[in-house]
Structure formats: C-alpha cells, structure tokens
Amino acid sequence: MITLDDVTLTFPDGDRRVTAVDHVSLSARAGVVTGITGPSGSGKSSLLAVAATLIRPDSGRVLIGGGAGSAEVDAAALSPGEATALRRERIGIVFQQSNLLPSLTAREQVLVMEHLGGGRRGAVTRARVDELLDAVGLSGQGDKRPAQLSGGQRQRVAIARSLVHEPDVLLVDEPTSALDQERGAAIMELIARLTHERGTATMLVTHDMVHRDVLDELVTVVDGRLTDGVAVRAA
Amino acid sequence: MSRGAGIARLGPRLRTVRHREGTTVFVAWRDLRFARGRFVLIGSVVALITLLVGFLAGLTGGLAAQNVSAVLGLPGNRLVLQQPSSGQPSFGESTIGREARVGWQTAAGVDEVVPVGIVQGRATAGAASGSGSASGSGGSAVGVALFGLPAAGAGTGTVAALAPDRDDEVGLSAAAASDLGVGVGDRVTITGTTYRVASVGGDAWYSHTPVLAMTSDAWAAADRRLGGDGAPTVLAVSGSPDWDAVAARTHTSAASHLGSLTALETFKSEVGSLALMIAMLFGVSALVVGAFFTVWTMQRAGDVAVLKALGASTGSLVRDALGQALVVLVVGIGVGTAAVVGLGALAGGALPFLLSPLTTLVPAVAMAALGLAGAAVALRTVTAADPLTALGSNR
Numbered sequence: 171m172i173t174l175d176d177v178t179l180t181f182p183d184g185d186r187r188v189t190a191v192d193h194v195s196l197s198a199r200a201g202v203v204t205g206i207t208g209p210s211g212s213g214k215s216s217l218l219a220v221a222a223t224l225i226r227p228d229s230g231r232v233l234i235g236g237g238a239g240s241a242e243v244d245a246a247a248l249s250p251g252e253a254t255a256l257r258r259e260r261i262g263i264v265f266q267q268s269n270l271l272p273s274l275t276a277r278e279q280v281l282v283m284e285h286l287g288g289g290r291r292g293a294v295t296r297a298r299v300d301e302l303l304d305a306v307g308l309s310g311q312g313d314k315r316p317a318q319l320s321g322g323q324r325q326r327v328a329i330a331r332s333l334v335h336e337p338d339v340l341l342v343d344e345p346t347s348a349l350d351q352e353r354g355a356a357i358m359e360l361i362a363r364l365t366h367e368r369g370t371a372t373m374l375v376t377h378d379m380v381h382r383d384v385l386d387e388l389v390t391v392v393d394g395r396l397t398d399g400v401a402v403r404a405a
Numbered sequence: 406m407s408r409g410a411g412i413a414r415l416g417p418r419l420r421t422v423r424h425r426e427g428t429t430v431f432v433a434w435r436d437l438r439f440a441r442g443r444f445v446l447i448g449s450v451v452a453l454i455t456l457l458v459g460f461l462a463g464l465t466g467g468l469a470a471q472n473v474s475a476v477l478g479l480p481g482n483r484l485v486l487q488q489p490s491s492g493q494p495s496f497g498e499s500t501i502g503r504e505a506r507v508g509w510q511t512a513a514g515v516d517e518v519v520p521v522g523i524v525q526g527r528a529t530a531g532a533a534s535g536s537g538s539a540s541g542s543g544g545s546a547v548g549v550a551l552f553g554l555p556a557a558g559a560g561t562g563t564v565a566a567l568a569p570d571r572d573d574e575v576g577l578s579a580a581a582a583s584d585l586g587v588g589v590g591d592r593v594t595i596t597g598t599t600y601r602v603a604s605v606g607g608d609a610w611y612s613h614t615p616v617l618a619m620t621s622d623a624w625a626a627a628d629r630r631l632g633g634d635g636a637p638t639v640l641a642v643s644g645s646p647d648w649d650a651v652a653a654r655t656h657t658s659a660a661s662h663l664g665s666l667t668a669l670e671t672f673k674s675e676v677g678s679l680a681l682m683i684a685m686l687f688g689v690s691a692l693v694v695g696a697f698f699t700v701w702t703m704q705r706a707g708d709v710a711v712l713k714a715l716g717a718s719t720g721s722l723v724r725d726a727l728g729q730a731l732v733v734l735v736v737g738i739g740v741g742t743a744a745v746v747g748l749g750a751l752a753g754g755a756l757p758f759l760l761s762p763l764t765t766l767v768p769a770v771a772m773a774a775l776g777l778a779g780a781a782v783a784l785r786t787v788t789a790a791d792p793l794t795a796l797g798s799n800r
Contacts, residue, residue, distance in 0.1 A: 224795075258715070266796070269711040273440065285432075
C-alpha cells in the first residue's frame with residue numbers, strides 16, 4: 171500500500187514558487203490499480219515523482235508498505251541514499267518510454283535489478299526472469315535487445331523489470347503514450363492483471379481515458395489538487 | 406535523523422540487502438560487449454601509447470645504462486667530486502688534489518676512501534709496434550673509458566671487480582672486450598703502452614664508451630700521457646661522516662651515486678629529453694582515456710538516470726564506470742606491454758635497450774593510474790545524473 175498524506179510540492183519559478191501538488195492525500199491499496207488523470211500540467215507526474223521518492227515534497231508524508239510482513243516507511247523523511255535503497259527494494263517503476271538499456275538483452279534488463287545495489291542478492295534467478303517474461307507475453311524473447319523488439323514488447327520488458335523484485339508499490343507513468351490503441355490496451359490489461367495477481371499497490375498516471383475500464387479506481391488532478399475520486403470498477 | 410535510524414525504518418529485508426552490497430560491473434561488462442568496436446578502438450590507442458611509452462622508457466634506460474652504469478657501479482656510499490668556484494661539479498672537470506683526499510681520509514666517520522680516476526681514451530688490440538706508438542698491431546682504435554682504481558680488493562662494485570692487481574694488466578668490461586676482439590691473456594695497447602688483459606666481464610659503461618679498468622698507478626701514467634696531471638677525479642667514500650661539513654672543508658661535493666649523475670652533462674640532457682617525452686605521453690594517455698570516457702559517459706547519461714531511478718546507488722554506478730575503464734586499460738596496457746617486451750627483446754641486440762621491471766611494469770602501472778584518473782573525470786556525469794529526468798523522458 172502507498173499513502174500520500176497531505177503532500178505539497180512546490181518548484182521555484184523565477185523569484186516565486188509554483189505549487190505543483192497542493193495538499194494532496196491519496197492512497198493506492200494492494201491489488202488495486204489506482205489511476206490518476208488530469209489535464210497536461212495538472213501535477214499528476216509530479217505526484218508520481220513524489221510517490222517514487224524521486225523528489226522530496228515540501229510537506230506531508232509518503233507512507234509505503236504497512237501490510238502483512240512489510241514495515242511502513244515514510245519515504246518523505248528518508249535521506250537520498252535511503253530513498254534509493256527503498257526504490258530498489260519496494261518500488262517498481264514503469265516509465266512513459268520503456269527506458270531500456272540498449273546494451274542489455276530482455277532477460278538482462280530484468281536481471282539488472284539484482285545488481286543495482288552493487289552486488290548480487292541471489293533472489294532473482296534466470297529461471298525466475300524467464301517465468302516473468304512468459305507472464306508478460308515474451309516467451310522466447312529473452313535474448314533480444316531493445317532494438318530487436320517492438321514498442322509494445324519493450325514496454326512489456328519494462329513491466330517485467332518493475333516487478334521482478336516483488337515490490338509493494340508499482341508506479342506507472344503514461345505507459346501507453348508511445349503505443350497504438352491495440353497495443354496500449356494490451357499493456358493496460360497486463361498491468362491490471364499482474365496487479366491483481368501479485369497484490370501490488372499500483373498507481374498509474376494516464377491522460378488517455380480510452381483504457382479507463384481497466385482501472386479499479388480513478389482520481390483526477392487539476393492544478394495540483396484532487397478534484398474527485400471514484401471507484402470505476404470493483405477491485 | 407541519523408542514517409542508521411533511517412535504514413532501520415526501511416525494514417529487515419532492506420537492511421539485509423544493504424549489508425550484502427558488493428562490487429559488480431554488470432552493465433559495464435555488457436556495454437563492453439555491445440559496443441566492442443568503440444572499446445577495441447580506445448583499447449588499441451591505449452596499447453599503442455603503452456608501446457610508445459615502454460619503448461621510450463626502454464631506450465632511455467638503455468641509453469642511461471650506457472652513460473652511467475660504471476658510475477653506479479663504483480664502490481662507496483657517496484661519490485666526491487671537486488667543487489668548482491662557480492657552477493656545478495662535473496666528472497669531466499673534476500680533479501681531486503692530495504689535500505682534499507687526505508681531508509676525506511682523516512675525517513671522522515669515514516671508513517674507506519677509494520680514489521678513482523676517470524678519463525676517456527682509445528685502445529687497440531695487440532701489443533705496441535714500437536715505443537711511443539699510439540696504436541697496437543691488432544686493429545683499429547676503440548674508444549674506451551679508462552677507470553683507475555687501487556689494486557683489486559679495494560671496495561665493491563662492478564668497476565672495482567674489474568680492477569687488476571698489477572700495473573701492466575687491465576680489466577675489460579664485456580663490451581670493451583667485444584669491441585676490441587680480445588679475451589683474457591690477450592694484449593691491448595693504450596697510448597703506446599701495452600697491457601695484458603687480466604679479466605673480462607660485467608656491463609660497465611661511461612658516457613657511451615665501454616670501461617677499461619687499470620690500477621691507480623697505471624691510470625695516472627696513462628692520464629699524464631693523455632695530457633692530464635694523473636690525479637684522481639673522484640673519491641668513492643664509505644662511512645657516515647658529516648658529508649656537508651667535510652665537503653665544504655675540502656672544497657668538494659659529496660652526493661649519492663644517483664645524485665652524482667647530474668654531474669654528467671650528457672646524461673642530464675639525454676635523459677632529460679627522453680623523460681620529457683615520456684611525461685608528455687603519460688599526459689596524452691590520461692587525456693585520451695579521459696576524453697573517451699567523458700564522451701562515452703555523457704552518451705550514457707540517460708541510462709544512468711534510469712538506473713538511479715530504478716534504485717542503483719551512485720557508488721555502484723561509479724564502480725561500474727571505473728571497472729569498465731579498468732578493463733579497457735588493463736587489456737590495452739597488457740597488449741602494449743607484451744609488444745614492448747617482444748620488440749625490446751628483438752631490439753636489444755641492435756639498440757641500447759633496457760628491458761626490466763623499471764622500463765615495463767612501472768610505465769604500465771603509471772599508465773593505468775593516469776588512465777583511471779582520466780576516466781575519473783567522467784564520473785561527474787554519473788554522480789550528477791538526476792533520476793527525476795527518467796520520468797517523462799523521451800529516449
């Protein structure tokens with residue numbers, strides 16, 4: 171589970187500060203896809219950046235975990251090094267573009283999560299990676315590099331990479347923006363299925379409401395504030 | 406908030422992982438494989454520079470050995486030269502008078518003083534054809550450095566070992582014997598006087614001429630025939646006196662064997678020029694490696710930001726980048742050093758080339774250190790990469 175509790179984030183803009191996130195409180199529960207939508211510049215990506223511990227809010231708390239066997243952490247109070255370790259361990263991120271490393275094969279893109287701390291943990295095996303690649307529909311594609319994969323396949327690799335360390339929280343930023351409608355729908359359905367199967371708390375930013383039916387909950391952000399929150403489908 | 410308290414809050418699972426952090430170059434290895442053309446190119450450049458540095462170092466060492474090995478092979482703890490009223494001491498100009506010699510012999514703390522005479526001359530193989538003749542009957546004259554030392558047993562060192570027992574004998578360095586085409590028992594003639602070759606051996610050179618050792622008396626006589634006054638030119642002093650005080654009192658200078666090499670003008674200019682070239686090549690090496698890895702890392706800045714966003718620690722990324730540079734350097738320097746050893750072994754017969762750890766391993770280690778220093782400049786891109794740019798980036 172992830173909870174943003176009264177989070178405010180401002181950016182400098184000349185001699186004044188612009189409020190990107192204004193006293194937002196929001197939760198994404200385990201096994202639920204919570205969509206965040208809103209017009210361009212509304213603050214939804216800033217919200218995701220705060221949730222991902224990539225930027226520290228001016229005020230408020232970012233609580234991660236707290237479920238069975240998982241200690242609750244206020245990510246907003248961590249040092250940069252601790253926030254990095256938290257991302258490595260308990261947060262999965264799927265970027266707008268797949269952001270795969272050109273030198274790695276699909277299998278290595280996933281295996282790289284094992285090495286981010288500078289050493290092997292031994293938890294992620296090749297068999298486990300192949301199993302995950304199968305789960306995202308990439309059976310037999312493990313040896314291909316990004317240049318040999320389609321846009322949809324690259325995004326599937328990115329999803330496998332984000333889940334291999336079994337994070338508590340999955341944060342997804344506009345995952346269909348570079349895909350056609352058919353491939354976009356398939357990616358959204360994949361994210362929803364994996365969220366439900368694995369019990370991940372998924373927070374997904376999108377401006378494309380074509381795929382809203384795969385979201386369990388949806389909130390709208392305008393000018394940095396939440397305007398409403400609705401359950402669009404039973405979780 | 407303390408760091409420890411912060412980590413404690415992340416839960417037992419995270420603490421375990423932080424303790425298991427080690428070193429790895431997971432991405433770096435795969436980059437090397439993926440962009441092998443670029444890395445082969447920079448590795449080849451490193452190998453070529455290593456070859457140039459190693460070959461220059463070998464030549465410098467070889468030339469230096471041909472210049473000063475006899476000086477380094479003299480006995481004693483320090484070498485004493487005449488201190489001129491102006492300027493620096495010089496092996497070529499030095500003359501040690503009786504007063505200075507006695508001054509050192511009687512100084513407190515001095516264990517032994519070995520007077521050494523050094524003068525350049527010419528020798529020919531065979532006996533003199535007649536009194537006063539400057540050449541022997543056995544062939545053309547060969548330039549030699551005449552070293553005069555007391556009879557054998559005075560001190561230790563390469564040159565002292567060559568010193569004969571009798572005034573009518575000489576000891577030849579291996580190169581002198583080879584140039585003259587003589588062996589033990591043969592005759593050589595120097596300034597009209599014939600000597601019997603009592604010993605051959607050792608690699609002793611002075612100012613690019615092979616060494617011929619004589620007794621002090623024989624040397625004094627030869628020096629007079631060459632126009633000198635027969636006085637020794639150097640004192641090889643053993644012991645632990647107050648070096649500066651005795652030197653000042655006797656109008657001499659006392660320096661270690663290495664320190665005294667600056668009194669050889671040819672050594673200073675020759676080695677200085679070559680050492681400058683080596684230093685410039687070291688600089689070029691660091692610049693080339695630094696420039697390559699700076700451009701390479703800047704091209705990877707987006708990947709670095711993504712890895713940071715995914716949870717890569719800056720330390721692991723720095724190790725990854727330095728590990729990559731180290732692999733390129735070790736392979737390139739290894740190939741270059743192997744080429745130096747191979748070519749040096751081939752060239753050793755025709756050129757003054759010194760193949761030793763000093764001319765192979767030391768330059769290799771210096772190249773690696775400077776290359777890593779150059780690569781370290783590129784780390785700024787790694788440490789400064791902002792993971793936030795990975796969100797919404799269009800790569």
